[in-house]
Amino acid sequence: MIERLISLSLRNRYLVLLLAAGLFAWGAFSVRESKIDAIPDLSEKQVIVFTEWMGRSPQILEDQVTYPLVTNLQGLPKVKSVRGTSMFGMSFVFLIFEDDADIYWARERVLERLNYAQRLLPAGVTPTLGPDGTGVGHVLWYTLKAPGMDLGEQRALQDWYVKFGLQNVPGVSEVASFGGFQKQYQVTVDPTKMTYYGLTLPQVLAAVRSNNNEAGGRKFEQSGVGYIIKTTGYIQDMATLENVPVITRGTTPVRIKDVATVQMTGEARLGIMDLNGEGEAVGGIVVMRYGENADAMITRVKAKMEQIRAGLPPGVSFQLVYDRSGLIQDSVDSIKHTLIEEMVVVSLVVLLFLFHWRSALSILIQIPITIATSCILLNAFDISSNIMSLTGIALAIGVIVDNGIVMTENAYRNLAEYQAGEAAGDPPSATPPPSGTPTATAPGAVSPTPTPVSHG
Template sequence: MIGRLIAFSARNRLLVLLATLMLTGIGIWSLINTPLDALPDLSDTQVIVYTEYPGQAPQVVEDQVTYPLATALLAVPHAKVVRGFSNFAVSFVYVVFDDGTDLYWARSRVLEYLNFAAKRLPDGVTPTLGPDASGVGWVYEYVVLGAQRTLAELRSIQDWLVRYQLITAKGVAEVASVGGFERQYQVIVDPQKLQAFGIPLDKISDAIRASNQDVGGRTIELTETEYMIRGRGYLRGTDDLGAVVLKASPTGTPVLLHDVARIQLGPDERRGIAEMNGDGEVVGGIALKRDGADALNTIGNIKTKLEQLKPGLPDGVHVTPVYDRSELIGRAIHTLTRTLIEESLIVAAVCVLFLLHARSALVAILTLPIGVLIAFAGMHALGIGSNIMSLGGIAIALGAMVDAAIVMIENAHKHVERLKPGEPRGAALIAAATEVGPSLFFSLLVIVVSFLPVFALEDQEGRLFKPLAYTKTFAMAGGALLSVTLVPVLMLLFVRGRIIPEHRNPINRVLIWLYRPVIGAVLKAPVLTVLLAALALAATAWPVSRLGSEFMPALNEGTLLYMPVTLPGLSVTKAAELLQTQDRIIKSFPEVESVFGKAGRANTATDPAPVEMTETVINLKSESEWPAGMTIEKLQAEMDQALRLPGVSNAWTMPIKARIDMLATGIRTPVGVKVFGPDLHELERLATDVERVVHGIPGTTSAFAERLEGGHYIEIT
């Protein structure tokens, strides 16, 4: 069958070339439209249920919100893990689904169960779903700066101007604000005046609510014109608030709100702050990529929106990026693309050197890019993006892809050598291709089949390695197809002119001269050869036993993430002071480009961090600007030593790696110990003991036990 296919291709050269051009066009289109990212998205399908319960302590939130929601969501179909976190005034419930579950199907199922669970919650508490973003969706972070603007003004610009513009960018799921002050109208009542006028406290909120509304009436017709009736009642400032009528005195004099309260415009309570370069607090924003969106295109859309927004910003206000994943994507793809080009050039050079016939070498060289484009067509069809793993699969396949063409060409050269002078070569070339074509085709398919076990991997392992297996399979399958269709046609076109016999190639002669004594020696002593091979295999046992294990190799993202924690109960003011001190120390290192620190959480369901947890993004300069001998490991160690502050436990990672670790384990490090039990006090004691023991394990850089207790309360009984 393969022989007939080779003969058919040789007879229909134009048809084969047209089909190849069509495949090449499809491959180029797929290459242009394939999503780009640094790593495949390793996150599980996850739905976040976010609930606010203003003013309530964590234990109250746990008992009245988190526990009822978590127990109700345990029954959601295909949910494998339900995690609940209770912080001051907010609850987070993470529902993690089985591998392969569609995100929007999962969100609809969670909504169905929330309809039932919401009935068990306190009045006025409404759970909401988090954004349809993956756990590694934080692709772009920025700060809004203005020299003559207060933090409250900058936060208003971020919330009401910048955020709404960026949320319209294609691929963006949410834009979260962090830092600064959210302005609000504050009514500070005087209890003695309330008592004197006989006004209950709930009357204040009822009166404000009733006075802050527009109402509509019917229409009337006057002088052939229709007029719509409306009552204007929205409150537009502190003066309007002060004029709200609470009651009338016995003499008919109205009691107004400003008679019993002080009204002011002030900041809302803060649960998150942002700081930059140790220079003081700033207002920041975080853009989250929608699940499945192209990260590079999404970031490009965000930058386009920011450029369009520039003319509309107030004077002196500008937006500065502090984390841009497109830089990492660009570096990773550029490095791998350069490696692929270098590998292709080496393969081409080897073909020319061993064949000593440039036109024959073109047969093998031309099949390489076409095979790669076929792989990209398969990637696009299955929705696989270009990243380190998928392009790595193509890099692995390049050598084997060209091997079939080289063997077929060498066999063709042998057949041509045996021809008489002037005898036509066409039949000999087809015979040469038919002779080895079937074996080459099936040998490539055997390599494809060898990767089938990779497709059986599940969860994070599958999401990490399947792109590599798919692209290698597509490339090898494309190479196998080309070896029995395009290669015979190209041989008929390019294998012309004088063919140098193999024994006259100086490189081949040297290699054969070296090879023959070796093969002769091992054949004369087969037992000794097998024993030496067995000893070599046994000698690897000790070094293999000393090797460590890691889920995936460390990726130098070019950006560090510093994540220290302190004990619970840290005030926002002290957190801001500590954050500024840490950022100033980090910025003093000459290798650092910029520092953006966040203490507490941003206004997004994807960030459950308490005030005592800090996340500092450290953008590094190019390594060419670093002092001689400096490495990222050494830099991290020096920073860690400089940042050893009392009561602070340091942790170092990188942004993408941190998100992957938190998704996999529910904590911020790749290794953790979970302690279960009914007594919170005993759990904390045991966790502290574990922390002390783990600190002494070789290789541990930091260990910290999450404190379940330790918050400070003023209790009224």
């Protein structure tokens, strides 16, 4: 089989060269389209179901949220395992799918099952899906450099301006905010006053919720003019919240300020974000989607940051804390230097031992063609060009070069044997002459007698 393949290649040299040129062109295109990352993504296909029920203990969440979800999410197609965990105020369910399952198909199956499991949960508890990212999807961290701006204003700027801008970048799964204070109206009730007025906490909650709303109206015409009536009840300041009536005793309303204290403050925090020991900082984490090109996505995010920068307040700028593009670029540069060094060393070795530039060229031309073909296979199997895959290609170049050197040396050996036999007057023949064919003889030698051939 190998002899036939070699013979076919020798008889069709131009076809082989055309095929090699086609593979190289296809490979060059694949190199440009190949996904580039620094870290190989070895994580499993995972879908996270997150449920928040603040103020409840882990045991309550385990019994009323986590357990019903885990039991109902089992049995989904291509699910390998379902794991659940509960903590104070939060529940997590992790579904691990088989490797050949499409992640978005898996998320659709989970959503279908959640529609049924929703009725088993307590009122007001709604499970949601986590971002469609992986464990190595944190490709970019940034902070806001805003001297003179307090942490609450920085967090509001991050949550209501920067985050929405970066989430529109193709390939971004989520922009997770961290640090600072999330502003909120805080109502601190006085149990003694509530007992005096005969109120309960649900009554206070219902009063705040009902008064922080907008009611629709209707349109009517008067004197040929149309009027639209509506009620705007959204709370705009602390004074409005303090004057919200909870109940009426006779003709006197009992307001929020009569039973509680209202103040503007930040949400309770479990930790802080400190940057290099210089104090607290506010920023975000850009999470990449499944199967995206990390290098291209980071480039798009940085370009979007330049557009967002124009709308930031004076003196506010971005400060990159973690940027994977530097590691990606170093990895690509390393493999480029390795390939160039190997090609130079191989060229010198071949020229030194063979003194023939065509032989060196035939060996060196295998390297770019093989690398280009490898990128075709990487794209076909959806494997990114990362440290592991590029290192494997660099190590395999030694095998590629060895193959070329062995074949070149074998060709030289056969040519040398042929030339030696030709100089001795007895060139080797691939096949013996057919019976009855006259052969040339040296001067003075006796010519062999032809053997008669019988034809039946």
